[in-house]
Amino acid sequence: MSHGGWRIRRTSADLDRLGETESVFALANGWVGWRGTLDEGQPYGMPGSYLNGFHEQHELSYPEGGYAFPERSDTVISAPNAALVRLWVDGEPLDLRTGTIRRHHRELDLRAGVVRRETEWVSPGGRGVRVVSTRLVSLPRRPVAAVDWTVEPLDGPVPVRICSDLLANERVPERADDPRAASVIHDPLTAETGRHDGTDGVLVHRTEHSGQRVAVAVAHRVAAPDDTATDAELTGDRFRLALTGPLRPGERIRVTKFAAYECADVDGTPADELADLVVAEADAARADGFDALLDAQRAALDAAWATADVELAGDPELEQAVRFAVFHLIQSGRADGDRTIPAKGLTGNGYDGHVLWDTEGYVLPVLTYLAPELTRSALRWRHAHLPEARERAAELRLTGATFPWRTLGGRECSGYWPAGSAGLHVNADVADAVLRYVAATGDTAFLAECGAEVLVETARLWHGYGHWDDAGAFHLTGVTGPDEYSALVDDNIFTNLMARRNLRGAADAVQRCPEVADRLGVDPAEVAGWRAAADAVHVPYDGKRGVHQQSAGFTEQPEWDFAGTGEDDYPLLLHFPYLELYRRQVVKQADLVLAMLRCPGDFTAEEKARNLAYYEARTVRDSSLSASAQAILAAEVGHLDLAYDLLAETAFQDLADLGDKTADGLHLASLAGAWLVVAQGFGGLRDDRGVLSFDPRLPRRITRLVFHLRWHGHRLRVTLTPDTAGYALPDAGPGDAVELWHHGERLRVTGGTPVTRPMPPVPDPGPEPSSPPGRRPARRAQEAAGGD
Amino acid sequence: MSHGGWRIRRTSADLDRLGETESVFALANGWVGWRGTLDEGQPYGMPGSYLNGFHEQHELSYPEGGYAFPERSDTVISAPNAALVRLWVDGEPLDLRTGTIRRHHRELDLRAGVVRRETEWVSPGGRGVRVVSTRLVSLPRRPVAAVDWTVEPLDGPVPVRICSDLLANERVPERADDPRAASVIHDPLTAETGRHDGTDGVLVHRTEHSGQRVAVAVAHRVAAPDDTATDAELTGDRFRLALTGPLRPGERIRVTKFAAYECADVDGTPADELADLVVAEADAARADGFDALLDAQRAALDAAWATADVELAGDPELEQAVRFAVFHLIQSGRADGDRTIPAKGLTGNGYDGHVLWDTEGYVLPVLTYLAPELTRSALRWRHAHLPEARERAAELRLTGATFPWRTLGGRECSGYWPAGSAGLHVNADVADAVLRYVAATGDTAFLAECGAEVLVETARLWHGYGHWDDAGAFHLTGVTGPDEYSALVDDNIFTNLMARRNLRGAADAVQRCPEVADRLGVDPAEVAGWRAAADAVHVPYDGKRGVHQQSAGFTEQPEWDFAGTGEDDYPLLLHFPYLELYRRQVVKQADLVLAMLRCPGDFTAEEKARNLAYYEARTVRDSSLSASAQAILAAEVGHLDLAYDLLAETAFQDLADLGDKTADGLHLASLAGAWLVVAQGFGGLRDDRGVLSFDPRLPRRITRLVFHLRWHGHRLRVTLTPDTAGYALPDAGPGDAVELWHHGERLRVTGGTPVTRPMPPVPDPGPEPSSPPGRRPARRAQEAAGGD
Secondary structure: OEEEOOEEEEOOOOHHHHHHHHHHOOEEOOOEEEOOOOOOOOOOOOOOEEEOOOEEEEEOOOOOOOOOOOOEEEEEOOOOEOOOEEEEEOOEEOOOOOOEEEEEEEEEEOOOOEEEEEEEEEOOOOOEEEEEEEEEEOOOOOOEEEEEEEEEEOOOOEEEEEEEEEEOOOOOOOOOOOOOOOOOOOOOEEEEEEEEEOOEEEEEEEEOOOOEEEEEEEEEEEEOOOOOEEEEEEOOOEEEEEEEEEEOOOOOEEEEEEEEEEEEEOOOOOHHHHHHHHHHHHHHHHHHOHHHHHHHHHHHHHHHHHHHOOEEEOOHHHHHHHHHHHHHHHHHOOOOOOOOOOOOOOOOOHHHHOEOOHHHHHHHHHHHHHOHHHHHHHHHHHHHOHHHHHHHHHHOOOOOOOOOOOEOOOOOOOOOHHHOOOOOHHHHHHHHHHHHHHHHHOOHHHHHHHHHHHHHHHHHHHHHHOEEOOOOOEEOOOEOOOOOOOOOEOOOHHHHHHHHHHHHHHHHHHHHOHHHHHHHOOOHHHHHHHHHHHHHEOOOEEOOOOEEOOOOOHHHOOEOOOOOOOHHHOOHHHOOOHHHHHHOEOEOOOOHHHHHHHOHHHOOHHHHHHHHHHHHOOEOOOOOOHHHHHHHHHHHHOOHHHHHHHHHHHHOOOOOOOOOOHHHOOOHHHHHHHHHHHHHHHOOOEOOOOOEEEOOOOOOOOOEEEEEEEEOOEEEEEEEOOOEEEEEOOOOOOOOEEEEEEOOEEEEEEOOEOEEEEOOOOOOOOOOOOOOOOOOOOHHHHHHHOOO | OEEEOOEEEEOOOOHHHHHHHHHHOOEEOOOEEEOOOOOOOOOOOOOOEEEOOOEEEEEOOOOOOOOOOOOEEEEEOOOOEOOOEEEEEOOEEOOOOOOEEEEEEEEEEOOOOEEEEEEEEEOOOOOEEEEEEEEEEOOOOOOEEEEEEEEEEOOOOEEEEEEEEEEOOOOOOOOOOOOOOOOOOOOOEEEEEEEEEOOEEEEEEEEOOOOEEEEEEEEEEEEOOOOOEEEEEEEOOEEEEEEEEEEOOOOOEEEEEEEEEEEEEOOOOOHHHHHHHHHHHHHHHHHHOHHHHHHHHHHHHHHHHHHHOOEEEOOHHHHHHHHHHHHHHHHHOOOOOOOOOOOOOOOOOHHHHOEOOHHHHHHHHHHHHHOHHHHHHHHHHHHHOHHHHHHHHHHOOOOOOOOOOOEOOOOOOOOOHHHOOOOOHHHHHHHHHHHHHHHHHOOHHHHHHHHHHHHHHHHHHHHHHOEEOOOOOEEOOOEOOOOOOOOOEOOOHHHHHHHHHHHHHHHHHHHHOHHHHHHHOOOHHHHHHHHHHHHHEOOOEEOOOOEEOOOOOHHHOOEOOHHHOOHHHOOHHHOOOHHHHHHOEOEOOOOHHHHHHHOHHHOOHHHHHHHHHHHHOOEOOOOOOHHHHHHHHHHHHOOHHHHHHHHHHHHOOOOOOOOOOHHHOOOHHHHHHHHHHHHHHHOOOEOOOOOEEEOOOOOOOOOEEEEEEEEOOEEEEEEEOOOEEEEEOOOOOOOOEEEEEEOOEEEEEEOOEOEEEEOOOOOOOOOOOOOOOOOOOOHHHHHHHOOO
């Protein structure tokens, strides 16, 4: 990989790593997602063209079942693939596994929002062609994706055949033997109707079990020599536009394909109507033309980058990685509607395409600052699924509502409950995302319409779930926290502190929204109960070791035998039984450290330093969710080198495929973590008490760091150098102001008056915390070995 | 049900409860097991003819797998069924669902060891017949089972057709939706060979996956009128002898069928050889005749009952239930070979026919006293599977060996590890059974050959698994104890105390068997480590409440909401999630109470009383393993009425089908519990320190209680009345002696000199412990409502 600033480039075909490339080059607009497969469809790692929320259901079966184990799961399935443009050169298919590649270049342009491709290929029979394409999934036009594809001969005349396909039930490879992979359903779609009209076609399919219908239309614009024959063909699962003819030097065939995607409940829009709709949308896109799509794409991204861009002078490679991360976050969401963002966005089918707590825990905190309207949509999705969450709570004999650990359609899909359904903290994560969104935007309409109800029902969960001990402390027992190398623990500190925030947030919200309280039957006694529980939440602490406990008794558990653990034993979950993992002091991912990030006021600076050192030595980061939280706390404590290395690990998770799982889709939470480390780690951004504060401190290598965030409608620019921190509102008028704190000093930034303050020296934090043997952040070492 | 002393009778057809009857009337000899199906095969609850260890394997699949989750499970499958004798009366099949039953009577004769049946039935066409049969599975002749069957006309002449079948791949009903039911494999057997010779036939089949071969031969003796036509027919899955002819008043047809069963590894005995073997065995049985089988059966049972019989004067119904229980225990095992006794014996396919800790925890303790040679065989089976247990420990990254939670072939088959594989106490249960067997028999040869190795490898497990805290205590964390309403707890008191016994027992054993120590590389340092760990085992105690904790922190967990739990909510596991069950103070089955039984010296009398009261109020007995341990401790503490009611619950578990699960097979552990309550509860028998002691105390209703046990080759009779306790060695010479303790007084009982001592008064134990609401022992109430 080379580092071209705004362009992510791959200049080798890398046929062994196709799946990874497909994820990195995935395009999406929060509604449609196209994996970065080759235009010709073959070879592939895992083809995928997804619609947000479009899925199939399948049965779950257990060797030994149990009460309320989910009987069905959702899994993401591909909508018909409209990205395909296949080419035959003198009867031989363009296939990079055959013939000779003279040049192959692909790039994701982060500002243009397109993937460009240029290939010069000589067929086994010796015929050379150049194929150039540009692909986009339109950010402003929800249903639309398009590809602009051109072929020309390289050396002499070639007979070519081009097939621009719309293909349902594309073959997918079998499931890998890894619990984190996706279920595979072959041929999930049943053809309902289809039609074609000249060069245009539309397919409508339905799923068998989930009751959904999908329609995809393609409209073509073709520029070709006059002697090119055009043919179109429709079967149940395929519409094909075929162009056949000789191509002489200087001639070219250009195919521009405009696709439109919609899906609906089977009981909703009828098949023919849905077909009409997508045909109209594809037609309209064609009428405007590809250049118009490109222009609109660029404009949308320019607007987004104004807030989202990050400057990391001194480390262009890292700067590009952070931009790549932010790009994927932005294109995963939508401002309109009530869709959320799955753990892999729309970039792959890992985790069955499920939504996990990654969304509220990592992705939404970033989008709240960069594009709060995307956060609002995602939280509206949670709110829309409150009925299922209430039902699930009732089934589990709990109060209030409990959101699923993993889901697509809203119902719990977790097939291993100790590491899934028991992770009740997902409810507090949702509540936290609501609270942060409202605090950062002041969107009280959302609070009244959706947010307060979510807060109330989750507060009811905690209040009913917990119990009081004889000494008056409030405990939450038998839960699983973020760290999945522990399970069913008592008083997980992250869960407890987040539940406290949830309880207080709910109490505040019903006081702000009395009409919601009335509607939900919340009386003052109930609110008082929430506050009392919040005040009494137990926070486990080991006085002897002077550190908090991740859960009750954690620090008294046996240690992990790191000396006896080999490099090949990671990730541990593939090499050790839960029996061993659960009972030892080994941490998969930041848990207590994450608690210190989310609830910073609950720990003193000294506690943070001691806790970080203790848990850093026991945290193996077998989850990609871990490095960012560790980095932020390391920065806060003053270990800026460690923070910097951990930032690289989270930022390069997918660009360098550090976990060898990028092929399944991008790790959006890890990518979100990259921005969080910049803003919360080096920028020292905190807002957990509703006020905006910064304790910035720059790592050595960075000479200038710039990031932005939106705060109550304003765009705040933060500019950090080794000596100064600057705060400005570049778009605001002189009457607009934002109050914030800089290293404990209260500042008022107004439209016309940027404020600059000195950067205080970083106090000596003492020796750097040691990571477990062999588990120092790995990226920079790997980077030296890999890439092109 | 009526109570005929030694005969268990059912005088109604009870077509709704066929499965239960089939279990109650099951016959076995530790090798062959025939469920008590009707001769005519139809209707049935669940047909089954089992061979000990004969099973098939099937794949286990998990929605979310994990490291070392078992990939395959064993499940018991039926061998070909030789018990079938079908009858057609004037073309209409004898089927109790049709026609008119004039009389129907079946009985299990506990002294004769047979099931007798007499049915008078009038066909829908109005033809009456009497069918009488006697069925046995020969205790002395391992492979042999037989049925003696007669039909005669009731009122007038009838044309009859009789088919005596040997049938493989008999249809079985689908699996019930209950985690405790069996997996169903249809048509598990593949025909290898078969032949027939006159009225005799043999079938040889193999399994597809488990690599086993089974051969069954039948030899017939027929007495019939001269005009009866005889025909025989052989297909791959069936040998049939058909008899057809008119039957006039005063005439009868008698079919006596002698069957022989063998199985072997496919790589072992070839199919033809195995066929020859069973043909010879069936021939030999026929040559001796059915009466000879009956005589030998009676003689074998007379010998067994001399020790096994229990007299409970004052409660003949309970007396019969205890005899029923003991009968099934005795017929489940064999003295020869190295087979064990599954949880359901050979009476059904519940729990997939698996062996669980029920065997060592409940069944073997009884057989050690009544028929120690059966215990020896079962422990030899464990020893034979040490290689798999060592492999499993290595796979789990543990030391030593860990026996499977459930298995047939020796490998772990538990598909829900938190309540299965994590139950490491099974290893201590095996060790405990070894120690008890050696202590009661003095069989040092067994100790050297098998027992010591089992003790060493399990001690190695505990020593490696545990860890030392800063204060020098030894902890076993993250395990699941007997109570399956808790899981993955720290310092389960039963596990800890039993591990201590295991560690010390291993240390003692290697000192007695230095050659075993040499062979296994046990050096003095290792032994010292075991003793040190044993001495330091942590025993969790709640000083504030003055009770021990079932596991660390148990008494601080939230209480169960019994007030909000309805009668229909039991068993709780079918109505509440583990999430709730695991974290609350609700106990499925005796755990700490069982620890007080197995390790009585680790608790003072006052502690036992307080603990019993505390845990009794929280124990719902959703497991049939619970009542007996509670009964014994209740008796020890002095709550004899409670003990008596709990005895009834355990003794009538299957006779009254208290758990509605008897159809899947008998609960051997619960039946074993009945004898244990008699001997350990009312007899006060303890021998955990290698000396035999009795603290007898009779419940009010019992006027005389007699039981026996074998101790170092002697048969000791214990006779209790309200006033006296007598100890005698009825078979011994004057030079033979047994030392024992009676209520703290040391006695020496010799062959010629029975000893009688007064029964001390039972001290007032205070108020009876309360059971959870609605969970008082249920049997006597149900008994009044049910039965015939």
